[in-house]
Amino acid sequence: MNGLYALKPWYADRLAGLRRALAARQVSPDTLTAAGVVCAAGAAAALAWLPAPPAALVVAVLLAGRLAFANLDGALARDTGRTTRRGALLNELGDRAADLLVIAGFLPLAPLWLVAAAAFATTLPSWVSLAGAAAGAPRRNGGPVGKTERCLLAVVAAASGWAVPVLAVVAAGSAVTAVVRAVWVWRALGRPEAAVAAAARERGVGTERAMATGRDVASEKPAVRVAEPASSSPRRRPSPSPAPSPSSSPALGSLPSEHDRSLPLDPGEVSGGITHTRPQSPADRGTRLRGAR
Template identity: 55%
Template sequence: MPSLYALKPWYTRRLRLVVDRAVARGTTPDVFTAAGVAGAALAGVALALGWWLPALVLLAVRLAGANLDGAVARARGVSRPWGFVLNELGDRASDLLMFAGLAVLAARTGGDPVAGLTPLAWVLVATVAATLPTFVSLAGAGAGAPRLNGGPLGKTERCLLAVVGAAVPALLTVVAVVVVVGSVLTAVVRARRIRHAPGVA
């Protein structure tokens, strides 16, 4: 299914100058992993304050960091298992920091319950649901399938939805519900792809 993840190669090409400079200087890919997490942390603060434009810029930094670490590792020929671990930890930490900002915003702005849950509760449910696609992908990788990304709702879509929530706090519950439904659907899509991957019984 199409998603914004399909834009990753285009985005990587736009960042090619950064990759080339990093290779020339021998910059470790871990620098970009750390930069992405730092961007997510600052974005979390911006989201908590409802500053959607700074959040948009900082989440772009988060995505750039997540993109560049792998691109630089491949360009320098220094891909390693520990780099994979750091990349996954960085992505998960970045997601948690982003959702923490949304949770603070939901607590600050309040709102009427929907289906018995407050906006804050919905954001917390969305935080948990957003981990499902990654769990499925990592489980599949452990079974010998390729490490899957993309799907109806990946990290790029989550970042854009977070910005929408910051711009219009009244829509936080709607944003959270979309994340929950989209994450479950993405997990199912990835599980189906893994099930039919070569070598997976």
Template identity: 50%
Template sequence: MTPLPAKAARKWQGLYALKPWYTRRLTPVVNVAVRWNISPDVFTVAGVLAAGVAGATVALGWWPLTALFLALRLAGANLDGAVARARGVSRPWGFVVNEIGDRASDLLTFAGLAVWAARQRGPGLHWLSWPVIMVLIAALAATLPTFASLAGAAAGAPRRNGGPLGKTERCLFVFLATAFPVILPVVATQLVNGSLITTVLRLRAAHRELAAKRQDGPAAQGTQELAVLAS
């Protein structure tokens, strides 16, 4: 009996689906980098530096600058891979550098958001206030989707990105909490919920892909053995 084809997995990409469009907007920068032989790591570092400045603007509540530097942070994260592919210098270590850069950028922006939350209860910094605790919980939850993706990749599944709450959505939520501090608790709650949902979806996808690989393995081996016997 011929097995029925597996049901196609639904893709929950969120704003990550806009990455090809965003990459095309950055094509002039990629062309300059190729012409001048600029290392992709330069853009990784630039993205982390932009995230650090973004974190400072978040802490101060300067939301227009927050929007600018978060956009630059995302541009840096996009350009490192685009430049590596365009120059033909992609390497496994680049994956490591990219992951470290992304995690450092998240920590810097959430640190700024924690300071901003501590300033919402009057003069001074109120570190034991509920908004700060919520931001710290959100920052912790935001690491879970990445752990899920890396664990799946380590086991042999593709490295998954995107939403419903990925890197781009986190930047958007940080901006909203900076521009409208009254909704900061709501934003923190949604960061936690979205991160948990994204983690579950990535783990389910990884489990499905690994199970499919395990089933395909014996079938492929059997086909090879039949070919040898028939030869």
């Protein structure tokens, strides 16, 4: 339920020529924010001091200017590449100040408690939107009684003189708008992509990049690569080379018997990086002893 806020794209298109002219003259977006606050103050003064029917035209023109400057400051900053965090802060403060100034115009026309209640209620929707955006939800604007509707109701009060009923509608409608936004933000924060965006912002990771991974980057841990062994199967020790038969090596004599396994061993051949040994036969020992003499 966006209300009159749904007309914002159409309204922004109507202001495109003025936005280009302001960009060509290098007008600061902060100047436009300040101009919106001045227009709100002028509308409040006209609402408080001018009689009911004639005040409507002045209030309508000034509040139209207030809405135009609120649209132009952010758009001009984006078009000219002058978006800054200080500018975003100034924009929010300017909007809240303009809202409160318009409500202050009802001070001579309505009870103080009702003016205070309306002033408090008009800030609630923005608090909800900013809190949701800080938690990772998209910024929620519009509503049953948003900024545009409040300006329209102020014009109705200036034209009819029904300050108290209009102010009551502003207070109640703003509270309902805050509830509607809170429900929408609550549901949005329950979606997985909102948690990913919030975690990415905390860790300094780009939101689009975090969305592409499909993971919760807040719980993501660096992977540790464990070196795997060269072969998963155990190394098999090659069987010892068979002892030569008497026919192939007459000098070695017969094969060793069971009692020869306790005899000293001499180095054998190397196969596959493992040295094999074989028992010495009596003929081998005799041959070595003769060679030593």
